[in-house]
Amino acid sequence: MTTGAWWGVLPAAGVLLGVALAAAALAGLLDPAGGSTLARRAGRPVWETARLLRQRRRGVVAADTLLWRLGLAGPLVVALLMVVVVPLGDRVAADLPVGVVWFNAMDVLLWAAVWLAGWGSNSAYGLVGGYRFLAQALGYELPLMFALTAPAVAAGSLRIADVVAAQRELWFVVWMPVAFLVFLGAVLAFSMSGPFAYPDGRDVAGGVLTEPSGVDRLILLAGRYALLAAGAATAVALFLGGGSGPLLPAWLWSLVKTLAVVAALVALRGRVPVLRADRVMRVAWLGALPATLAQVLAVAMLAVGRG
Amino acid sequence: MAVVAFVVLAFVAVASGVAVFTVDSMARATFALALSFVAVGGELLLLDLGYLGVVTVLMMVMEMALMAVFMVMFMMNPAGLMPMSMLHNRRGSLAVSVGVFVVLAAGSVFVPWPTRRGEPPADPTRALGEAIMGSKMLVMMAVSAVLFATMVAALVLATARGRYDRADSPERP
Amino acid sequence: MGLTGELLARWAARRPHLLVAAAPGASAARLAVEAQADRAGWPLAAAPADADVLVVAGDPGPELSAAIERVWDQFPGPRARVRVVDPADVASGLAAAVARLTGTAGERPDPGPDGAQLDGGSGRHGHGDHGGMSMPGGLMMAERAEDRDGLKLDALHLALGPVLADWPAGLVVELAVQGDVVQSASARVLPPADPAAVRPYPDVDHPGLRRRRQAVAHLDSLSRLWAVVGWPAGAATARRLRDALVDDVPLAAAYAGFRPLDRRARRSHALRRATDGLGVLSAVTAVRAGVEIPATACGDATARWRRRLAETDRLLSGGEPDTSPEPDAVAVRELAAHLMVGLDLAAARVVLASFDPDPDELVAARMRS
Numbered sequence: 151m152t153t154g155a156w157w158g159v160l161p162a163a164g165v166l167l168g169v170a171l172a173a174a175a176l177a178g179l180l181d182p183a184g185g186s187t188l189a190r191r192a193g194r195p196v197w198e199t200a201r202l203l204r205q206r207r208r209g210v211v212a213a214d215t216l217l218w219r220l221g222l223a224g225p226l227v228v229a230l231l232m233v234v235v236v237p238l239g240d241r242v243a244a245d246l247p248v249g250v251v252w253f254n255a256m257d258v259l260l261w262a263a264v265w266l267a268g269w270g271s272n273s274a275y276g277l278v279g280g281y282r283f284l285a286q287a288l289g290y291e292l293p294l295m296f297a298l299t300a301p302a303v304a305a306g307s308l309r310i311a312d313v314v315a316a317q318r319e320l321w322f323v324v325w326m327p328v329a330f331l332v333f334l335g336a337v338l339a340f341s342m343s344g345p346f347a348y349p350d351g352r353d354v355a356g357g358v359l360t361e362p363s364g365v366d367r368l369i370l371l372a373g374r375y376a377l378l379a380a381g382a383a384t385a386v387a388l389f390l391g392g393g394s395g396p397l398l399p400a401w402l403w404s405l406v407k408t409l410a411v412v413a414a415l416v417a418l419r420g421r422v423p424v425l426r427a428d429r430v431m432r433v434a435w436l437g438a439l440p441a442t443l444a445q446v447l448a449v450a451m452l453a454v455g456r457g
Numbered sequence: 458m459a460v461v462a463f464v465v466l467a468f469v470a471v472a473s474g475v476a477v478f479t480v481d482s483m484a485r486a487t488f489a490l491a492l493s494f495v496a497v498g499g500e501l502l503l504l505d506l507g508y509l510g511v512v513t514v515l516m517m518v519m520e521m522a523l524m525a526v527f528m529v530m531f532m533m534n535p536a537g538l539m540p541m542s543m544l545h546n547r548r549g550s551l552a553v554s555v556g557v558f559v560v561l562a563a564g565s566v567f568v569p570w571p572t573r574r575g576e577p578p579a580d581p582t583r584a585l586g587e588a589i590m591g592s593k594m595l596v597m598m599a600v601s602a603v604l605f606a607t608m609v610a611a612l613v614l615a616t617a618r619g620r621y622d623r624a625d626s627p628e629r630p
Numbered sequence: 631m632g633l634t635g636e637l638l639a640r641w642a643a644r645r646p647h648l649l650v651a652a653a654p655g656a657s658a659a660r661l662a663v664e665a666q667a668d669r670a671g672w673p674l675a676a677a678p679a680d681a682d683v684l685v686v687a688g689d690p691g692p693e694l695s696a697a698i699e700r701v702w703d704q705f706p707g708p709r710a711r712v713r714v715v716d717p718a719d720v721a722s723g724l725a726a727a728v729a730r731l732t733g734t735a736g737e738r739p740d741p742g743p744d745g746a747q748l749d750g751g752s753g754r755h756g757h758g759d760h761g762g763m764s765m766p767g768g769l770m771m772a773e774r775a776e777d778r779d780g781l782k783l784d785a786l787h788l789a790l791g792p793v794l795a796d797w798p799a800g801l802v803v804e805l806a807v808q809g810d811v812v813q814s815a816s817a818r819v820l821p822p823a824d825p826a827a828v829r830p831y832p833d834v835d836h837p838g839l840r841r842r843r844q845a846v847a848h849l850d851s852l853s854r855l856w857a858v859v860g861w862p863a864g865a866a867t868a869r870r871l872r873d874a875l876v877d878d879v880p881l882a883a884a885y886a887g888f889r890p891l892d893r894r895a896r897r898s899h900a901l902r903r904a905t906d907g908l909g910v911l912s913a914v915t916a917v918r919a920g921v922e923i924p925a926t927a928c929g930d931a932t933a934r935w936r937r938r939l940a941e942t943d944r945l946l947s948g949g950e951p952d953t954s955p956e957p958d959a960v961a962v963r964e965l966a967a968h969l970m971v972g973l974d975l976a977a978a979r980v981v982l983a984s985f986d987p988d989p990d991e992l993v994a995a996r997m998r999s
Contacts, residue, residue, distance in 0.1 A: 181866075182866055182867075182870070183671065183673070183869075185644075185645075185671025186671065190671060193644070194645065197641050200641035201641070201645060205682070205706050206707050206708075206741070206742050207706070208679060208706040208742075214485070216485075217485065246511075247507050248511050252511050254511075255511045255515035258514075258515045258518050258519045261518060261519055261522035261523075262521065265525065266484070266488070269525075269529070270484075308508070351860055351976065352858070353796075353857075353858045353860065353979045354975060354976070355676045355677040355794060355795060359677070362679060363679040363680070363706035420862045423856075423860050423861035423901050423903075423904045424860025424861070424904070425903075426976045427974075428977075429903060429904070435609065435613065
């Protein structure tokens with residue numbers, strides 16, 4: 151595993167934005183109401199970006215503009231910070247010894263960011279959206295933590311590169327499927343999409359998306375897709391063997407697997423109705439949490455048994 | 458380079474700590490405090506205490522987000538957007554904070570710090586944990602799992618009737 | 631405008647977002663607008679901040695007009711607006727509005743309201759009239775009140791509507807919210823300019839057309855409910871079927887398209903979880919509230935949408951149009967508002983959407999009485 155200089159962050163950011171763009175294009179392609187021709191649908195990120203660059207940013211009376219804008223930029227920044235510790239093939243921008251915890255800490259930054267994005271706009275719907283994210287986060291965070299614990303325990307290390315290396319023989323998804331599924335669910339949850347598109351729900355006029363326009367909105371929407379991409383990249387490193395695979399170079403395998411996970415997540419979005427916060431709590435605390443605990447227990451016993 | 462980063466982070470930590478008491482908004486005070494803790498987490502990272510540094514960021518941001526929610530929820534200030542002073546009991550708090558500062562500063566100056574023997578361990582977090590817990594490590598880890606299970610169970614029992622009219626619960630007529 | 635600006639404008643024009651503000655009695659115009667938007671691949675915005683074109687369907691009365699003006703002031707710009715009354719003018723009207731938006735029509739596009747600070751957020755209509763101490767920025771000190779869990783929390787007065795995505799035309803529900811729980815709700819409809827001319831959409835004499843329009847109304851309600859529940863795939867499919875029916879496709883073809891949707895909705899466990907047990911209406915509740923309820927409104931939200939599906943199935947498979955007397959629209963509206971109390975905002979909106987009170991009937995009922 152090689153760590154580059156600080157500018158090693160730039161390719162990571164480029165790949166992240168590229169995958170996010172691909173996710174947005176696929177979302178446009180799969181939307182039946184996106185227009186008549188394929189090009190018109192797949193070009194959706196381009197049309198939307200142009201539209202939002204042309205649109206004016208608006209302010210709202212008595213909004214806390216500083217905190218609002220910080221919150222709006224939050225998801226994109228968090229996604230970038232997540233991927234700096236995730237290896238692409240055998241290269242990683244920052245090979246932190248505690249990469250797994252780093253990922254978790256960055257995800258918690260979203261609690262603050264999304265709440266501020268909703269609260270800062272001084273709009274009732276925005277505020278409801280911000281609160282909804284926190285309610286949802288209380289549901290998904292603990293299962294996510296335990297889902298992250300399983301591969302770390304199996305690899306005996308918090309370094310993501312070590313977790314990848316520990317999957318030489320067998321991908322972790324094979325013997326910890328519950329942790330994998332819970333992790334993917336948490337990725338959908340922190341990127342506010344699919345069954346977890348609750349903080350930005352249409353029933354509250356867009357929630358955290360109610361007030362921002364123009365560039366502000368563009369950054370928040372891009373951040374949402376970037377989070378999806380960063381989560382998928384992490385899932386590949388933690389559960390799907392990272393860059394391992396025949397024939398192709400390691401970085402290409404990482405990319406291909408990440409794109410496949412993103413595609414699966416995007417295809418799933420929109421097919422499942424949104425889970426309201428009270429239902430998320432039941433699913434998360436009565437279903438996912440005991441399941442991941444059992445998963446960690448099983449993994450720990452296997453890890454101890456193997457020596 | 459590391460020294461520059463250390464000084465910058467220390468400055469951010471102190472400055473945002475001061476900001477907690479000078480800004481006039483609940484949310485700004487809360488998140489200034491969060492920023493201060495994040496800077497402290499950064500300092501810990503520079504000291505090669507990676508795990509502690511990252512966990513500090515994780516826990517503190519989570520706590521501040523929840524604190525902001527509760528502050529905003531229980532104030533008569535609609536959504537916390539109204540300017541308001543963050544200071545209460547000025548005289549008492551001034552005395553307490555000056556006292557605490559003097560004690561801590563005196564401690565850092567007068568305590569005879571040990572000189573380093575040997576090299577820093579490969580994994581300082583592990584060494585720190587073993588120095589604190591020693592042979593009780595297994596017990597502590599088992600207790601933490603039990604504590605966690607107890608908390609979850611208590612929450613589940615306490616919220617048998619939630620905030621909403623729980624229409625999906627079978628006992629409802 | 632430079633070359634880049636022109637390119638941006640051209641790309642942006644591929645996907646303008648529409649915000650539809652409909653007046654009661656203008657269902658045909660609204661349906662035509664939504665169908666045209668779907669054909670062109672233009673999304674319907676959820677809030678003014680997300681919208682480029684304001685489409686006013688029908689002829690709003692003074693109060694509704696004032697509300698629409700407030701929404702218009704919240705458009706960030708560049709923006710355009712258009713009013714459509716006759717469904718036949720919809721395609722040309724929308725095309726002209728989008729052309730004005732990009733400036734291709736030769737005139738400069740409307741840059742949006744002046745000043746960096748726009749007036750108010752979307753969630754703050756009708757904020758100023760609740761008394762209380764006025765503070766800088768026009769904010770009010772919140773009033774506290776006892777709430778049902780013994781907590782003393784701020785009471786927020788929030789008006790849902792009249793311009794809101796997936797919402798009955800012209801309906802306003804005034805809520806008092808404490809924390810996330812609705813403490814009280816009262817609903818009313820802002821009438822159009824000429825309430826006497828309003829006829830409910832399915833109210834036509836020709837039985838074939840009547841059958842078709844009843845099915846359209848049910849699918850319209852289902853699409854709104856599913857959009858509110860957060861099931862975009864189901865909502866889009868229902869909307870397409872509805873548009874096809876308006877477009878005079880043969881009933882048999884529409885029925886073939888309806889069957890898979892029906893199966894999918896009935897089999898969806900997640901969808902049932904989202905609506906089960908919400909807004910349970912029993913004969914007892916109704917008697918207590920002192921109203922006579924139609925049988926079609928009983929049960930929970932799931933029961934109501936399943937009944938709508940069954941009724942659509944019956945109509946599309948050639949069943950006779952429903953000729954039973956119209957349910958008391960006002961009573962249904964009152965009950966819906968009554969059942970929103972005690973729920974959080976999301977569940978309360980699901981309850982209202984499961985009844986989906988028809989504003990046309992509400993206006994017509996008021997004219998009758």
